[in-house]
Amino acid sequence: MSCLETIADYAFRSIGYGERLLPRGDYTLCQQFTLIGSGMIWNVYFGIVALISGFGLATALAVGKASQNRWLRKPAEWFIFLFRGSPLFIQFFFGYFFFLSLKTHYPFFDPFTSAWLGALIVLFLNTAAYSGEIFYGALQSIPKGDTEAADAYGLSGWPRFRRVVWPTMLRLAWPAYTNEAIFLFHSTTLVFFSGFPAWQQRGDALYYANYFADKTFNPFIPYPILAMYFILVTLVIIWTMGRIGRRLNRHLPQEARRKFRFRPQVIR
Amino acid sequence: MKNLILTTAAVALTAGMAMADGHSVVRMGTEGAYAPWNFINDAGEVDGFERELGDELCARAELTCEWVTNEWDSIIPNLTSGNYDTIIAGMSITDERDEVIDFTQAYTPPDPSSYLAMDGSLDVEGGVIAAQTGTIQAAFIAEAGWTLVEFATPEETVAAVVAGEADAVLADKSFLMTAMETNGDLVMLEREEMIGGGVGMGLRESDGELRAAFDAAITSMKEDGTLNAMIEKWEVASTW
Amino acid sequence: MSCYLTTGKHMNFYVSFGTVLLLLAITAPLALSFGFGGAMAARSRIAPLSWFGKGYIAIVRGVPDIAFFLFFVIALDQAFEYIRHHVKCPDWTDPIRQGTDFIVCAEAKLPLGNAPQWVHEAYGFSLAVLTFAIVFGAFAANVLFGAMRAVPKAQLETAEAYGMTRRQTFWRIVVPQMWVYALPGLGNLWMVLTKATPLLFLLGVEDIVYWARELGGIKGERFTDYPHGDWRMWYFLVLLVFYLGLTRVSEVVLARLMRRLTRGQATAGGEAQRKAAA
The missing domain is CATH 3.40.190.10 (Periplasmic binding protein-like II)
Structure with missing residues (x-):
């Protein structure tokens, strides 16, 4: 079987298209590259959707934690503490158990025990907590001059937040937020590894790497392939986030821009 | 100080030489999470059918054995890279596995x-x-x-x-x-x-002598009926 | 006095908390020194050394830790034995790789084949420590690399004006001052390190997750005095409390350390402390 055929058969195996049976016997490098790459679809899906959806909640959490109002501050503080204070491994375990018990009482929760939704929710909450803490740190270090200037222009409430506080917060938080994005993509490998089941052998990159390591009894080929894919993803994240970061800072003079680059304030 | 190290190395060497195949201590790798085959008992020790079987086999082959546990996922790579000398973990003899490691004869018949x-x-x-x-x-x-x-x-x-x-x-x-x-x-x-063959002990392909020793011990246990008695005691499989 | 909570298995469970804390205590300084070395290499003016440092940071940071853990320990173990084999048994003629088997002479085995079990466990533990340190050293290197560049330029220029060499400037000016810039990043790294310890069981160490799963799993009447159903939920709850507690303690200690390090530094925080004291 040529490599092209293998790619045609297995490139979308992880989402249920193509050959149903996984390769058996005589495992080729091409099969390993294709299937592990196919599994990356899930990692990318979890990473992107959790990151984008988590962004909104993270902003709310940061504002809540910085709020003067105790009823807003305390829940935000506790939420962040709970999700930053416990390993994702354990969060997946409890997430799955929780959804499973809800499901037995309310049929509405049926899809929540599948990874595509249940694990996504856990990742969403987790990344929201971490990003929330990063944004909170950034909120605390917004230069006083910025907010004073906003006051002087007569901005207050929502416009003040939308046009002055929020953009500055993002600018300050961006390097640390890039790190968070990298960590989030890495932690997507835990989805099928602990907690959530794999249906019909549709799993993520680690699931297939594990499959090949298990079948060939040689961990030295599939895991480095997996590592290579993740290095590629990491480079893409750094590049994309760098582009966005430059856009966020486009109004600053060249010299000041450079200052924003290395500020390892809050990395996860 | 240097002398001391040399002497201990020499002692270790002669102790190793004493065994025909260089195994002064045979390390038995198991999973410890597969009752009744092998599990960790209340006292935190490896227990179960394979513990009793393994100890008896070692006694018959006149070997000193030691028990270690390892995750199921990496149990074969750790054997081939020499972290222990045998796998005795309810492992069915399959063609795929047989290509990478060697098995003794089965000690339980194939079971559904x-x-x-x-x-x-x-x-x-x-x-x-x-x-x-x-x-x-x-x-x-x-x-x-x-x-x-x-x-x-x-x-x-x-x-x-x-x-x-x-x-x-x-x-x-x-x-x-x-x-x-x-x-x-x-x-x-x-x-x-009906899936999988009987369960056997896994060894490195290069460890022919050790495999022969365990094979002989299993044969002798099959012949005198002690193996069947053990299988019945632990209710792990059908008897021979 | 024996009851369910004092069985040998539970004792192992309690001990494994100590194992995790011990691992953290050894890994943290080791990872920090790897990080320091990595950052220094990355800053080096010798090109290959700088590439090595940057490559180490980029590659290890780019790979999920779990993927590393799944094959790195075996690789590390084989690498050590390979080196020892060449040193100790130079006249060995058999190939080391026979099919999938990895065979070195008996004297090169780590630990020696007839070593007692605790030596094997200690060896496995140190491999785990080394793996953790290599992975987290890359992150620490990244933080320290940034911190070294964050030391104000004026400080370096002053040192130069005093006639210090590049080396002297580095050791006397950059290193003492960089910690205050590095601490927030290192503190978070510590938090991530503690959260990575549930993966310790992948490295062959019997850690708290291993025992929580083992104790919580279904137990039939035949093999235990204390049969029970699926109790993993409760054991994982214990782990959750442990990790939350560890996080809380770390937060308090880090806040204190930050106050201590800020003292007398040329930062906004240091300035505020100075004013408050005056």
């Missing part, structure tokens, strides 16, 4: 795997079947083309059936018997699947 379900009249071919990732049972369901759902640990497969996530779980019969004891709602289906 069973299904555990909430509904005794379930048609497994149309249902959702749970199995542990990387087991011969999971491969069997995938091969048959039925709906397979895989979990990382055996507990989760049973929990999935209880919660209605899966309709049945396919696993080794003796493990399912244990699970059934603690949950009255579960029933064992009549249908059974």
